[in-house]
Amino acid sequence: MKNLLVCCLLLFVSCNFHHQNDKRVGVNRDKGWKFIFNEKKKVIGLVGVNKDTIRTYFEYENNTGHNLFIDTITTSCGCTEVLYPRRLIHPKEKGKIQAIVHLTKDDSYIHKSIIVHFSDTCPVVLYIIGKRRSK
Numbered sequence: 001m002k003n004l005l006v007c008c009l010l011l012f013v014s015c016n017f018h019h020q021n022d023k024r025v026g027v028n029r030d031k032g033w034k035f036i037f038n039e040k041k042k043v044i045g046l047v048g049v050n051k052d053t054i055r056t057y058f059e060y061e062n063n064t065g066h067n068l069f070i071d072t073i074t075t076s077c078g079c080t081e082v083l084y085p086r087r088l089i090h091p092k093e094k095g096k097i098q099a100i101v102h103l104t105k106d107d108s109y110i111h112k113s114i115i116v117h118f119s120d121t122c123p124v125v126l127y128i129i130g131k132r133r134s135k
Contacts, residue, residue, distance in 0.1 A: 044130035
């Protein structure tokens with residue numbers, strides 16, 4: 001599983017090297033279109049000791065000029081669940097990808113990756129980062 005994540009991260013870095021400081025995270029240079037996430041990294045800060053679930057959202061907008069379909073979404077571990085539209089996303093349509101992280105008592109630092117795979121562009125990696133409050 002770690003090897004798959006490393007391969008996906010390397011693919012992401014190579015595809016988006018020139019767009020590191022840009023919100024255009026789903027860019028296909030050949031077709032000149034972009035799929036925008038408002039943020040690639042969600043910092044959730046301190047999480048309560050007794051909290052066992054974190055829910056957060058990543059907002060997006062399809063600025064590609066054509067219908068787009070998210071093929072799959074993979075996560076860095078089985079504790080992260082992702083809800084996303086399993087239908088065509090129309091041009092200029094805005095929406096949200098919901099992420100649910102199920103925590104264990106042993107989680108002190110939270111660093112989860114969500115990899116969004118499209119049919120004709122490089123994958124997009126989203127992050128959830130936080131820390132569990134100590135007792």
